Amino acid sequence: MSSEVDVSPAAPEDDRTRRMLTVTVWGEYVHERQMENVRAIYPRGMHETIAAGLRTHLDGRVTVRTATLQEPEHGLTEDVLAGTDVLSWWGHAAHDQVSDEVVERVLRHVLAGMGLLVLHSGHESKIFRRLMGTTCSLRWREAAEREVVWTVNPAHPIAAGVPEAFIIPHQEMYGELFDIPQPDELVFISSFAGGEVFRSGCCFARGRGRIFYFSPGHETYPVYERAEVQRVLANAVLWAYNPGRRAKPPRSVNSPMGWFERLNGAG
Numbered sequence: 409m410s411s412e413v414d415v416s417p418a419a420p421e422d423d424r425t426r427r428m429l430t431v432t433v434w435g436e437y438v439h440e441r442q443m444e445n446v447r448a449i450y451p452r453g454m455h456e457t458i459a460a461g462l463r464t465h466l467d468g469r470v471t472v473r474t475a476t477l478q479e480p481e482h483g484l485t486e487d488v489l490a491g492t493d494v495l496s497w498w499g500h501a502a503h504d505q506v507s508d509e510v511v512e513r514v515l516r517h518v519l520a521g522m523g524l525l526v527l528h529s530g531h532e533s534k535i536f537r538r539l540m541g542t543t544c545s546l547r548w549r550e551a552a553e554r555e556v557v558w559t560v561n562p563a564h565p566i567a568a569g570v571p572e573a574f575i576i577p578h579q580e581m582y583g584e585l586f587d588i589p590q591p592d593e594l595v596f597i598s599s600f601a602g603g604e605v606f607r608s609g610c611c612f613a614r615g616r617g618r619i620f621y622f623s624p625g626h627e628t629y630p631v632y633e634r635a636e637v638q639r640v641l642a643n644a645v646l647w648a649y650n651p652g653r654r655a656k657p658p659r660s661v662n663s664p665m666g667w668f669e670r671l672n673g674a675g
């Protein structure tokens with residue numbers, strides 16, 4: 409068939425539940441090596457705890473690997489990304505050390521259909537800001553205060569098995585205004601002991617890619633060991649997986665009159 413029009417069919421919907429998915433959990437891995445209190449919580453790095461949670465909650469459905477900033481090309485080579493169905497991203501102290509070349513590579517794969525989970529302080533990562541087109545800035549305070557995560561979209565797949573509300577005893581406060589585009593879907597809102605609220609679980613589509621931002625996850629509290637948080641991230645992996653992913657992002661195509669009729673054998 410002519411390659412002028414990109415018509416390769418998407419996999420059937422039930423492919424979502426049958427295929428073994430490959431997840432790459434990316435960790436900046438700076439705080440864990442530099443701060444004793446973080447290392448005490450995450451001795452092998454936050455990425456390993458996040459990966460372990462996904463393996464537990466998606467046993468038999470995912471292959472999970474990790475990659476870190478310190479690896480060549482940050483562990484995100486073309487081959488790794490081409491073989492990744494969903495990438496998760498945790499960064500904070502070293503956003504600027506992520507190479508622009510790798511950011512462009514991740515962007516291209518997201519637009520072509522790779523899923524992306526952006527976690528906590530990843531809100532200011534190069535890739536998230538690039539995808540959102542806004543500053544992604546927010547209000548914050550480190551006071552070990554209580555966060556309540558409210559499920560505001562219980563029918564959403566990312567909320568499956570998640571309580572109406574769950575408490576994280578100690579968290580960094582993230583508050584509005586969170587400078588993002590209006591999310592396509594809002595799944596969670598958080599409130600804090602100090603009174604602030606925050607859009608803590610936001611869904612976006614960019615190109616063929618699905619993106620989920622989830623804010624709980626400050627490095628000095630064991631947030632990624634919590635079952636509810638692990639459940640949310642596992643659900644988000646399944647949601648972000650796009651069986652209709654292609655090799656390249658959408659592009660403009662010159663399409664002669666009737667191209668879709670010929671495509672269906674009717675022309």
Ligand code: ZN
Binds near residue numbers: 528529580
């Ligand atoms: Zn933080």
